Amino acid sequence: MAVPRPQTRQFEAFMTNLSYARRMVEAGRMLTPFNSPTIDIDDFYRAAWVQAVAAIDHWLHEEVLRRVAELAAKDSPDMPYQLRVYELPLHTVEAVQKGDVTLSDAVVEHLRDKLAAQSLQHPGKISEVLKLVTDRKVWYLSAGWINKTFFQGRTSLNEKTLRSRYLEITQRRNKIAHDADLIDGDLKQRRPIDEASVNDAIDWIERIALAIAHVLDEEG
Structure with a gap:
């Protein structure tokens, strides 16, 4: 059974970016039989891994900004605590008071600048x-949702194991992006990678994004 996806521009962009990663895996699979001496098929898989992590990183940034804009525009006392106490520079506060910019736009632009250099x-x-957009325990609830939705409650997935799985995926991405995926202490030999492991990582990234979106949509 297909899992319903959020109908937002941000999530559609995420799925498009994730599809790039899947196509890289497919390209690697199709080229494997040719056994070219000039092409390292594993590099297609490494590129797919990096692209998949970039897809969820980008989505998380854009999703938070979208939700912050909506919450700030409501100016509700029920908004998450971290957003209620969010601090703006004095010159931005003055611009809001003068009517040069809305409070929602001011918060989003300041947050966008803060998040620009941060990876998620x-x-x-x-x-x-x-925490800017929810007071809920996102990882705890996401683990439960994934367990129920994708595995019909047959796994022992919990907050700790879900966090660990995500961290394993992003750490491997960092090895690829920053260390050329070289084995520690070796300047030539790279870590093994294959189609199955990359597809599994991509599938987990999609599940995690779907779960987080579901938990956030259930807010309130």
């Missing part, structure tokens, strides 16, 4: 940022 590739950092 660590579960703790994701939790911290998501």
Whole structure:
């Protein structure tokens, strides 16, 4: 059974970016039989891994900004605590008071600048940022939703194991992006990678994004 996806521009962009990763895997699979001496098929898989992590990182940034804009525009006392106490520079506060910019736009632009240099590739950092849009225990609830939706309750997936799985995926991405995926202490030999492991990582990234979106949509 297909799992319903959020009908937002941000999530559609995420799925498009994830499809790029899947196509890289498919390209690697199709080229494997040719056994070319000039092409390292594993590099297609490594590129797909990096692309998949970039897809969820980008989505998390855009999703938080979208939800912050909506919450700030409501100016409700029920908004998450971290957003209620969010601090703006004095010159921005003055611009809001003068009517030069709306409060919602001011908060979003300031947050966009703050997040621009931050990657959301660590579960703790994701939790911290998501506190701006929810007071719920996102990783705990996401684990339960994934377990029920994708595995019909047959797994022991919990908050700790879900965080660990995500961290394993992003750490491998960092090895690829920053260390050329070389085995520690070796300047030539790279870590093994194959189609199955990359597809599994991509599937987990999609599940995690779907779960987080579902938990956020259930807010309130």
